Amino acid sequence: MANIQIPVSVLNLAPIREGQGSKEAIEAMVDLAQAVENMGYQRYWIAEHHNTSTLVSSATSILIQHTLEHTKQIRVGSGGIMLPNHAPLVVAEQFGTMATMFPNRVDLGLGRAPGTDMMTASALRRSKNDSVYTFPEDVQALLTYFGPIEQQSYVKAYPGVETNIPIYILGSSTDSAHLAASLGLPYVFASHFAPRFMEEAISIYRDRFQPSEYLDKPYMMVCLNVIAAETDEEALLQSTTMKQFFLNVVRGTQNPLRPPVENLDELWSPMEKEMASSMSSVTFMGSKETVRQQLTTFQERYDVDEIMAVSYIFDPEKQKRSYEIFKEIVDGK
16 A cells, blocks of 8 residues: 655745735745645745746746745755756855755755747856756766765855755656666656656656665655545645646746636637646545545655645635645645
């Protein structure tokens, strides 16, 4: 029997809700962090997106520091820092500074995509070359910057050296599974928006994992959508906010996070429905009993080490309640 009593964490893209602005979205991000900390969640990660008027998660490290300052013990990190946009030394200095201010509370999740469109990626101006291809070397550079002083080269990250900030490889395809396995690092798969290769990526990572100084066996995390409520019907209604979020992605529109609607078929075409639904197909949704069964079935099949939950729910109190229900399930309550 696979274990459903596993660590659970939270990913936040820091969306702007309809009728609110950037400041309210940042306040809501902190409010949710405090709530899930009190519930006993393991970690709280903040994404990186650029040129997206509906998300405030562009300056990820600043948001992480802000969240650390307003919480007490929950680990806070990046889901993720998109390395093509950043020189590894700058990332090491920023995260090394945060780890110095908040010891043993900072995580660094790393992605190889730019987290935006190509014109915006060019405007971020890290490099005119395609720095996606230097991702393995950039990860290795960060491992070195955070490692022991005797392993450093001439250029060092101060603060950063010997902080040993844990690094997680994020992925939405099989490429990063190979990299995480070869480096012996924990791996986080983005099933919350790109579930297609999840099963294959998990298998590759576990089959090819090479023990390292960081991990002696694979540590597999899956990020997925969770919409839990008092009843299945209420959860289904709340999920229409998430489905409108993915409709935005399909259409390339930038609408803020919208309230639930009774009838989604008035909003999308059959093709849009199919595309948005395939992006959100890995979702636990329903009452406590329904979600418990979904989690049990998922764990019997994949037996992952940690689940990171994303909940696009319009009402902040209902969003907190969703996280509360999910935590009760993994705690066996």
